[in-house]
Amino acid sequence: xxxxLIGAVLLSIAAVVGCGGADAGKEDTAASAAPxxxxxxxxxxxxxxxxxxxxxxxxxxxxxxxxxxxxxxPKDPSKGAGGDVNYADANGELLAMMLVQGTRYHEQSLEYxxxxxxxxxxxxxxxxxxxxxxxxxxxxxxDRLVSIxxxxxxxxxxxxxxxxxxxxxAKTVEAKL
Numbered sequence: 001x002x003x004x005l006i007g008a009v010l011l012s013i014a015a016v017v018g019c020g021g022a023d024a025g026k027e028d029t030a031a032s033a034a035p036x037x038x039x040x041x042x043x044x045x046x047x048x049x050x051x052x053x054x055x056x057x058x059x060x061x062x063x064x065x066x067x068x069x070x071x072x073x074p075k076d077p078s079k080g081a082g083g084d085v086n087y088a089d090a091n092g093e094l095l096a097m098m099l100v101q102g103t104r105y106h107e108q109s110l111e112y113x114x115x116x117x118x119x120x121x122x123x124x125x126x127x128x129x130x131x132x133x134x135x136x137x138x139x140x141x142x143d144r145l146v147s148i149x150x151x152x153x154x155x156x157x158x159x160x161x162x163x164x165x166x167x168x169x170a171k172t173v174e175a176k177l
Contacts, residue, residue: 052084052085052098052099052100053072053084053085054176055085055098055100055146055173055176055177056085056098056148056169056172056173058070058071058072058087060169060172061087061095061096061169064165064168064169064172065095065096065160065161065165067089067090067095068090069089069090069091070087070088070089070090070095071087071088071089071090071092072085072086072087072088073086073087073088073092073094074086079094080094080097080151081094081097082097083097083098083099083149084097084098084099084100085097085098093151094151095150095151095160095161096148096149096150096151096160096161096169097148097149097151098146098147098148098149098169098173099146099147100144100145100146101144101145102143102144102145103140103143103144103145105145106140106145109138109145109147110126112128112129113126113127113128113129113136113138114128114129114130114131115127115128115129115130115131115134116131118137118139118167118170120171121137121139121167121170121171121174122139122140122141122146122170122174123139123140123141123142124139124140125137125138125139125140125170126138126139127163127166133158133159134159134163134166135149135150135151135152135159135161135166136148136149136150136166137163137166137167137169137170139170139174141174141177142177144177146170146173146174146177148166148169148170148173150165150166
């Protein structure tokens, strides 16, 4: 059952982001603005500094989630860690992931975000995939599209992060864009 839940989460996330990271052939202004700072902060995934990690730090994730010992883990879609930045708890269990890209996938992604709109975050924010136990918040601000996803608890398949926590994480990222 765990494999099925992880597969469902990955499938939902892949659908939300349009099966891609930064837009091909388009300069990623948010990502190109911060690589030196991210590298200086020592945030790396698979040996490559992730500028997106500067948008949502480990200490911010810890403060908002109430989980101590949060760490950034390498991108590894085969383990579920398919974000630009992947956060795990002290035991290495995935907690959340964040993708930052251009807005060209926004309209396509909305097809999968059936939870409704959220006021007060970015130019537009949506939750999903459904209104019942949403585990993804996606928002557009200017030319950026950000998706923050909570992983599901093993024992009951409920999101590890509440909707209020996802909103707070999104507001934290939005303030830096």
